[in-house]
Amino acid sequence: MSARVEAIPPSGIRKFFDVAATMPDIISLGVGEPDFVTPEHIREEAKASLDRGKTGYTSNRGLAELRVLIASDLSSRFEASYHSDDEIIVTTGVSEAFDLAIRATVDIGDEVIIPEPSYVCYAPCVSLAGGVPVHVATHDTDGFAITASAIEAAITPRTKVIVLGYPDNPTGGAISRADLEAIVRLAVEHDLLLVSDEIYARLVYDGWTHTCVASLPGAWERTILLNGFSKAYAMTGWRLGYACAPHHLVEAMMKVHQYGMLSAPTMAQYAGIEALRNGEPDVRAMLAEYSRRRTLIVDGLNRIGLRCARPQGAFYVFPDITGTGLTSDEFANRLLQEEHVAAIPGSVFGPSGEGHVRMCYATSTAHLAEALDRMARFLGRVDGFTPHPLPSLPHRP
Numbered sequence: 001m002s003a004r005v006e007a008i009p010p011s012g013i014r015k016f017f018d019v020a021a022t023m024p025d026i027i028s029l030g031v032g033e034p035d036f037v038t039p040e041h042i043r044e045e046a047k048a049s050l051d052r053g054k055t056g057y058t059s060n061r062g063l064a065e066l067r068v069l070i071a072s073d074l075s076s077r078f079e080a081s082y083h084s085d086d087e088i089i090v091t092t093g094v095s096e097a098f099d100l101a102i103r104a105t106v107d108i109g110d111e112v113i114i115p116e117p118s119y120v121c122y123a124p125c126v127s128l129a130g131g132v133p134v135h136v137a138t139h140d141t142d143g144f145a146i147t148a149s150a151i152e153a154a155i156t157p158r159t160k161v162i163v164l165g166y167p168d169n170p171t172g173g174a175i176s177r178a179d180l181e182a183i184v185r186l187a188v189e190h191d192l193l194l195v196s197d198e199i200y201a202r203l204v205y206d207g208w209t210h211t212c213v214a215s216l217p218g219a220w221e222r223t224i225l226l227n228g229f230s231k232a233y234a235m236t237g238w239r240l241g242y243a244c245a246p247h248h249l250v251e252a253m254m255k256v257h258q259y260g261m262l263s264a265p266t267m268a269q270y271a272g273i274e275a276l277r278n279g280e281p282d283v284r285a286m287l288a289e290y291s292r293r294r295t296l297i298v299d300g301l302n303r304i305g306l307r308c309a310r311p312q313g314a315f316y317v318f319p320d321i322t323g324t325g326l327t328s329d330e331f332a333n334r335l336l337q338e339e340h341v342a343a344i345p346g347s348v349f350g351p352s353g354e355g356h357v358r359m360c361y362a363t364s365t366a367h368l369a370e371a372l373d374r375m376a377r378f379l380g381r382v383d384g385f386t387p388h389p390l391p392s393l394p395h396r397p
């Protein structure tokens with residue numbers, strides 16, 4: 001085994017899935033994916049593409065028609081402008097897009113700033129590329145929002161990239177336009193790249209407006225923008241995403257992509273075309289349902305004594321479990337063993353996640369209600385549990 005691989009811990013999330021899979025009455029709030037099946041018209045278009053014989057590779061960059069639709073979606077929705085012919089690569093999910101962005105830009109020993117708690121893949125991808133992940137803590141009391149001043153304190157002469165992921169997995173927190181502008185100013189001042197994972201950009205609530213960092217003055221030329229179809233269109237299994245950047249960065253990523261992946265799955269790319277053409281009502285319907293579920297779980301958690309903020313985006317809540325006196329690992333393990341409810345310990349997402357667990361509410365309201373009942377029963381058994389007296393904290397800003 002290579003030293004780099006050996007140094008990387010296995011995913012803390014997988015461990016819970018393996019145990020959960022052995023429990024028939026499990027309620028899983030663990031896995032971060034929609035419970036919806038991909039909308040029927042999207043599945044039908046994929047089948048039709050097979051019937052038309054579209055079973056070969058596509059261009060390394062992805063189908064031209066899909067790239068045109070991606071460019072027009074980004075421009076009309078987020079004011080981010082990319083040429084479809086040479087500033088977009090279609091990838092095998094945002095997972096591949098992130099890996100490309102890092103491997104194409106990071107040299108051995110380069111430091112990559114990663115706010116935490118954050119998505120579990122960021123730091124291992126950086127380490128595998130020979131880079132050094134530098135974590136910047138965010139705090140519950142600020143709604144886990146990352147600020148330019150916290151990032152600035154972590155910048156050294158070796159810093160090359162700042163990773164942004166918003167709305168955030170695991171906290172659901174978004175970043176305001178003003179905070180993004182300050183981060184961009186910092187990136188310009190220190191000549192840093194921004195790798196921005198905006199996979200949850202469509203999943204925002206209560207009228208929140210998602211600002212795409214690439215739309216801000218000074219940002220476009222130093223940003224690699226990542227997005228995909230997994231979350232908004234309930235297409236996790238199709239493995240479809242994209243990376244957008246200035247031409248020279250796209251060319252760098254293309255080198256990695258063409259040798260490693262060749263092209264994203266063809267059938268999925270046809271499905272992506274249909275999603276962007278006709279999937280808007282589906283996105284809105286799923287979003288409305290997530291919004292109802294968010295209310296149910298946030299109110300329910302606060303009612304049973306776990307203080308929980310109302311996140312602006314994604315489909316996760318990140319309640320405070322410190323009133324139980326348990327670590328997040330103990331809490332998640334006991335909840336799983338005693339009540340067959342799967343949640344992910346907050347520490348998996350970085351040290352600042354300790355004292356919290358991540359629960360994904362992309363599951364039915366019946367499941368959420370049952371999970372809340374089981375959690376209330378569980379909390380009743382935790383010695384010395386102090387229900388958090390505070391009302392839910394709003395996310396900043």
Ligand code: PLP
Binds near residue numbers: 165168228230239241
């Ligand atoms: N980025 C974030 C923040 C995620 O939460 C996830 C999946 O959970 C991914 C990327 C992976 O996305 P994809 O399915 O497009 O590879």
